[in-house]
Amino acid sequence: MANLRIEHLNKRYGATTVLNDINLGIENGEFVVLVGPSGCGKSTLLRMIAGLDGASSGDIHIAGKLVNTLTPAARGIAMVFQSYALYPHMNVRKNMTFGLKFTGVAPAERERRVAEAARMLRLEELLDRYPRDLSGGQRQRVAIGRAIVREPAVFLFDEPLSNLDAALRISTRVEIANLHRMLKATIVYVTHDQVEAMTLADRIVVMNKGRIEQVGKPLDLYYSPANLFVAGFIGSPAMNFLEAKVESVVDGCARVAGTGFRSLDLPVASLKVGDALTLGVRPEHLARGADGPFATEGVVELVERLGEASFAYLRRADGRMFVAEVRGRQTPTPGERVTLVAAAPDLHVFDASGLRVAMQID
């Protein structure tokens, strides 16, 4: 197990910049998830950590050692691919031991590691089968087993659950979390699924357009997103946004107004009169009510019922859509006019450049 340090890492293909000045430190034993929309560079970053793609500039250190010029195997990493990438002409046992032959692991030691990985991943019965005879979940476990037997310093996972169906995805997710607990391994995990990111990660790295937008603990990202992108990316359905302007500032309290909601006072000292803001409020923090610090109203257009909650899509007077989560059996009906309220601490304020503005709330 080892720590990982990435400094000023860049990746360019000709004129296109895929990764732009990435700086990231990962602690020993930490589970870090890289998350972002497709094309944000998260897989490229993972492949560069692995040594499968070279960097245009910048350094990668694993366990304190500069690994820029080292081969993947010499870096002490093991990677689990989205497509599993099992060798189709080798059985499960061979798939796991194949790589060990070349890294100087004695046969007896190979057997011991395979037996241990097989026990951990419940693969004992499958050791003599071929990948074509395995189900998707079993293949994924073999792929993880192949990584475990290498006893790497860092595990790299590239969207490992994307090819599994929903039920299997949840159980494999739990397995990966358990595995991390047992192995105490340093893990870098790439996904576009924010549920995976939130459930698995010690820390999440949100990426967009080749940059790191924010690094933080799952709930920190949820409750205090650093910018509009993270605010909109974390949470499902996405956060609602409203344009607003500062009307007056009195005693460190800014009066904020905009179309479609009642003017409200925010405990923010750093604002000036005339500043353009974006207000954000999560669907799950809205409730039906008559009045509150934040209140907006609209006509219900569509209701999605999930069981434990429903999502109501409202069109407000200014024509913008607004999503609210409604708990319980009483769901609004389409066509109904509804007033939604939220508490001040549940509001997120972003300045004109999209950065978070902190509120002074006790």
Next chain:
Amino acid sequence: MTVEQRARSLSVHLILIAYSVLAIGPILLVVMNSFKVRSAIFGAPLVPPGASTFSLVGYEKVLRASHMLTYYSNSLIVTLVSMALVLLFGAMAAWALTEYRFRGSTALALFLSIGIMVPIRLGSVAILSMMRSAGLNDTLAALILVYVAQGLPMSIFILSEFIQQIPSDLRDAARCDGVPETRIFLEVVAPLLRPAIATVAVFTIVPIWNDLWFPLILTSSDSTHTVTLGVQQFLGQYITDWNSVLAALSMAILPVVVIYVILSRQLIAGLTSGAVK
């Protein structure tokens, strides 16, 4: 099955049967008549050998009175060695050209594809003088060199297509596993290329085995003649020994048929892969 479907399948089968008869008929005729006495070959060429017409005289003459066994082994050596080299170098070149980007790789691929477009026989005179100055005329090595050159462009072309179909994750996984590049090629890529290799093998073997031109210009002694050339000696300007010709031809056909049967399953997999997935 509806009547229409049945009619369509029937017509398809009729066409295929007709084509099979056309393809197999001559071979059958050659093999059948090679076991008959000379009078029966001309008297009733379409009748199978009977008790009175059966004869092995052609085979006896071919095996006893000529260097046919030498020719045969020459043909086998030339064909198999050429095939092995074409497959080895073809797969290696295809792997290098598809997997690694290096300066001039596109130019090299284009250069190799010229070999598909330009028939090697156009260079016969140059090849002959090259072989002579290299001291290789009248050797099997000369034939092998020519056939390797002839077979390589197509084999590189076909194998490149197949290598591109192997998921790149597999090679990356092997690299992460610490497998050296040569072993990735030999132990991960090559086994997955089996159908493609069978296809290339058949396409390489048949023209080499059947070739008359290069043995004719590059070999001059009995010890280096091949089967195709050997058969010629029974075809005289005035008298042709048909028993021997047919016997020799039957023997010449045999190895190709055997190899085809062995490789046919893989070959079909190779030809249809990509289309059926």
